[in-house]
Amino acid sequence: MRTQVGIVGAGPAGLTLAVLLRRRGIESVVLEARSREYVEHRIRAGVIEQGIADLLVGAAVGQRMQREGIVHHGISLQFEGGRHRIPLTELSGGKSIVIYGQTEVVKDLIRVRIDDDGPLLFEVDDVQLRDVESERPRLTYRHEGGSHELECDVIAGCDGFHGVCRPSIPEGVLSSFSREYPYGWLGILAAVAPSSDELVYAHHERGFALLSLRSHELSRLYVQCRPDEDIDAWPDERIWEELQIRLGLPGWTLAEGPVLEKGVTGMRSFVVEPMQYGRLYLAGDAAHIVPPTGAKGLNLALHDVSVLADALAEWYRDGSTALLDAYSATCLRRVWRAEHFSWWMTSMLHTPEHADLFDLKLQLSQLRYVTTSEAAARSLAENYVGLGVV
Numbered sequence: 477m478r479t480q481v482g483i484v485g486a487g488p489a490g491l492t493l494a495v496l497l498r499r500r501g502i503e504s505v506v507l508e509a510r511s512r513e514y515v516e517h518r519i520r521a522g523v524i525e526q527g528i529a530d531l532l533v534g535a536a537v538g539q540r541m542q543r544e545g546i547v548h549h550g551i552s553l554q555f556e557g558g559r560h561r562i563p564l565t566e567l568s569g570g571k572s573i574v575i576y577g578q579t580e581v582v583k584d585l586i587r588v589r590i591d592d593d594g595p596l597l598f599e600v601d602d603v604q605l606r607d608v609e610s611e612r613p614r615l616t617y618r619h620e621g622g623s624h625e626l627e628c629d630v631i632a633g634c635d636g637f638h639g640v641c642r643p644s645i646p647e648g649v650l651s652s653f654s655r656e657y658p659y660g661w662l663g664i665l666a667a668v669a670p671s672s673d674e675l676v677y678a679h680h681e682r683g684f685a686l687l688s689l690r691s692h693e694l695s696r697l698y699v700q701c702r703p704d705e706d707i708d709a710w711p712d713e714r715i716w717e718e719l720q721i722r723l724g725l726p727g728w729t730l731a732e733g734p735v736l737e738k739g740v741t742g743m744r745s746f747v748v749e750p751m752q753y754g755r756l757y758l759a760g761d762a763a764h765i766v767p768p769t770g771a772k773g774l775n776l777a778l779h780d781v782s783v784l785a786d787a788l789a790e791w792y793r794d795g796s797t798a799l800l801d802a803y804s805a806t807c808l809r810r811v812w813r814a815e816h817f818s819w820w821m822t823s824m825l826h827t828p829e830h831a832d833l834f835d836l837k838l839q840l841s842q843l844r845y846v847t848t849s850e851a852a853a854r855s856l857a858e859n860y861v862g863l864g865v866v
């Protein structure tokens with residue numbers, strides 16, 4: 477089998493790339509290890525920057541998001557018993573964010589891909605990359621009991637942090653930069669209307685908490701925990717109790733409801749440079765990870781593939797490799813801005829297990845500054861809604 481672009485991974489990055497390429501008349505085949513059911517129900521991100529929402533709308537994947545997504549114009553920071561609103565739209569020249577679950581983005585992308593008659597193979601095993609340095613890279617894989625080979629012009633590694641594409645690059649080519657945090661997030665999805673119209677990021681002596689949402693009927697809530705926290709030690713009652721303490725304010729009630737899903741996510745910052753090798757281009761979590769505090773992971777993944785789609789379109793159209801050659805450098809500027817912002821939000825809001833009072837005083841001073849200085853609030857706002865290249 478032959479295609480122009482072999483895409484490994486049907487997460488947000490791989491699926492969006494397939495759709496963007498199709499809009500430019502470029503063929504691709506998407507290979508995904510998991511089932512469609514699994515991919516469509518993997519609960520993850522839910523905050524979409526306006527520029528990324530516009531990208532989805534421009535690719536004709538955004539109609540349901542425009543109908544069902546909830547546009548937010550601010551977030552709140554809570555600390556020392558007070559809640560302070562950051563008016564994102566007012567401070568960012570009119571930009572906003574859209575609340576729309578990653579699960580829904582993925583469902584919309586899969587539907588469009590299938591409507592486009594684009595090859596999308598689920599439950600593919602043993603994907604291996606071959607001859608990536610050559611002009612005819614290949615993907616070999618097993619599917620429905622048979623062995624297959626896919627010859628490509630280029631390969632897009634959109635297979636997430638634990639995928640096979642990044643490790644297939646020879647040792648010594650990539651430099652990696654990382655930071656592990658002594659925090660995890662215990663997250664729940666609850667069948668209850670969100671108790672706040674906008675996201676609330678709470679700094680608390682017992683640890684960070686976040687009140688978020690996925691729709692008018694579904695709340696998404698998190699409490700800071702250890703990265704290796706045993707989820708079995710957290711029955712639903714204990715989670716609600718902790719959320720009530722950390723998010724609680726006099727005169728405001730956190731509504732509780734049935735917990736539909738819960739899990740612990742460790743927090744990590746990670747970047748590899750460069751994001752390309754031979755005819756292999758890495759995109760999204762395959763190349764970089766951010767802690768979720770800045771809500772950037774999904775947004776970065778979609779930005780990468782929009783850069784890659786434009787670069788491939790120019791190459792197929794004019795034979796110019798200028799944009800492809802610059803792919804990694806172009807993406808990494810935005811990646812590092814998001815890495816800094818995510819690290820900064822994480823550092824400001826999470827309480828170390830053995831809190832050092834000096835650190836705590838610095839956090840509170842920073843929170844007071846961000847919520848009282850327009851310049852500081854503007855900086856948070858423009859990063860949160862999505863900065864271009866800096």
Ligand SMILES: Cc1cc2nc3c(=O)[nH]c(=O)nc-3n(C[C@H](O)[C@H](O)[C@H](O)COP(=O)(O)OP(=O)(O)OC[C@H]3O[C@@H](n4cnc5c(N)ncnc54)[C@H](O)[C@@H]3O)c2cc1C
Pocket residue numbers: 484485486487488489490507508509510515519520521522523578600603634635636637638639640741759760761762768770771772773774775777
């Ligand atoms: C538990 C969790 C919670 C998160 N919460 C947030 C959040 O609140 N906010 C936020 O902004 N970000 C969040 N993120 C990050 C965000 O979800 C990711 O940045 C985003 O999914 C990246 O998309 P991607 O397509 O690059 O990678 P992925 O979504 O990881 O997709 C990669 C795909 O490749 C497939 N794959 C892997 N290996 C292979 C293989 N060998 N062969 C074929 N296919 C393969 C995988 O099954 C997967 O479908 C969260 C991440 C996790 C893990």
